[in-house]
Amino acid sequence: MEGNESLSSAMQEQGLTQVELADAVNVRLICSGYEGTVSDRTVRNWVTGKTRWPHPRQREALEAVFGCTAGDLGFSPPARRRRSSNPPEDPVDRRNFLTSSTGAVAAVVPFVGARPQVGTSDVIRLRSGLDALMELDRSRGGHEDLERAALAGAADALEKQKLGATQRIRQRLFSVAADYTATAAWSAIDARQMDRASQLLGRALYLAGMAKDPVAEMRVWNSYAMLAHHRDEYAEAVDAAYAAQGTTIARRLPFFASLAHARTAIGHSNLGDRQAALRSLGHAQEALGKAEGGEPLPSWIAFYGPAELMAMTAIVRDRIGDAAESEAASHQALGTIPKQFKRNRALATARLALAQLHQRDIDQACSTAATVFTLMSGHPIPGRMRSLLGDYYRDLITLAPDASIAREWGDRYRTEWSRL
Structure with missing residues (x-):
């Protein structure tokens, strides 16, 4: 062959x-x-x-x-079977003839000038495509193809919005477009393409406003908080998290409020405000405890729950100098993060390694950090995770520059870096 x-x-x-x-x-x-x-x-x-x-x-x-044909890529169709010299009657022509004979031609031949209608089934189809993209994000994180597909989905939704059968359908399509655009922005954040992410979030916020969709609005403010965090703009991150808390959906549903409070806690910890960080963590835990199970939730927030709150707690505790508490929170997170959230498990593992490193447990920290590469085997490491591993390596050579295991891990790090 x-x-x-x-x-x-x-x-x-x-x-x-x-x-x-x-x-x-x-x-x-x-x-x-x-x-x-x-x-x-x-x-x-x-x-x-x-x-x-x-x-x-x-x-x-x-x-x-x-960007070329299947033939250019070396594919060729199978040999066609010989067709009968008397082709079968076209079923469409037969149906048209029969209906014409009963005087019902108009039921078969559409009015040429009729404008196509867009309805609920189109919204559902677009939503299912969005859910599939989120599944892809959970396994390998943000990347260029995911961002491109999300933007194509947003463009499709906006084209259909022009043909919406009702105002309600048009608003729902604006909402879908906002979610697709926010997905593209999130992919850019995960890939550490910060300027592009900022532009996309501005567009997503506009579309969420057009849709009058508080869930999409909350999603965008949550992403703005993350963007500011990765830009080291910590005061702006707190402001964005407070904006997420102020959305209608966060005020109405404790589950969304919990995520907004947890994001606020990270912002305060980055500013070195220990009491404010712990207070916000307490609010996040309290709100999550009040959340009712079984509520239908959009796919973008499926990552959040007790496990993710523990992972975010680990970040806060490490930033305010509680490395032992950070390690404990990381272990709790890893014990419950669903296995399909491969990227989130790898991030939590990297955070665990940092907490162990900050307690001067060098051997264990290096062993833990090495498993991140195993978890992401087969997929490129997203930019956000690469940055976190870079933070780990800088802390490692600062705390233990002469340790042999640190040098060995550094060699592994550079090898994986060049490969990925």
Whole structure:
């Protein structure tokens, strides 16, 4: 069996592994409203020539990824069977004839000038695409293909908004566009593309206002707080977190209020305000305790709960100098973060390593930090996580510059860095 050299060459030119190509194709499929079912095994079958003519949707996605035709990528359709000399009657023509004979032509032939209508089913389809993107984010974090797909989803929602059947449908489509844009912004934050994230958040906030959607508004302010945090603009991070607390949904539902208070606690800890940080953590824990289980929640906030609050507590405790409490909180978080949240588990593991390092437990800290690479095996490490590992390495060589295990971890760090 001959391999597909054209596809292999195209992958090498773009620097794509089989796993990365599978992700890129899935993003395109999700953006088009379909399930992302392509695996690295699917790609391997393409490369080895076992599959010579992918499914039409997969071909379209491949063409979009590489910017050329399936034929240029080395694929060819199977030989066609000989057709009968007497082709079967077109069922559409037959239906038109039958209805015409009963005087019901208008029921079959649409009015040429009719404007297409957009309704609830379109909103649901777009929402399902958004949910699929969030699933992709949970496994590998923010990246360029995810951001591009989210922006395409937002553009699709805004095009359909112009054709909305009712004002309610149009507002719901504005809401979907706001969520897609906020997803793109979040992907940019995770990839540490801060200027682009800021622009996208401004757009998302505008769309949330057009939609009159307090949930989308709260999401944007939460992301603004994270953006300011990663820019070391700690006062702005606190202000954004307070804005999230002030949204209608946070005032009405304790679950959303809890996240806003936890984000505020991180901002205060970065400013060195110990009492304010602990007070906000207490508010977050109290609000989460009041949240009612079983409430339908948007997919973007599915990451939050007791486990994530413990992970955020670990950040706060470490920043205010309580390294032992930070380590304990990290262990609690890792004990309950769902396994599908691979990126979040890797981040919590890196935070655990920092807490151990700040207690001068160098050997254990290095062992813990090394598992981050294992957790993210097969996927590029998002920029936000790379920055956190960079913080760990700087603290490591500051606290134990001559320790042999520190040098060994540094070698591993540089090796993984160059590979990823």
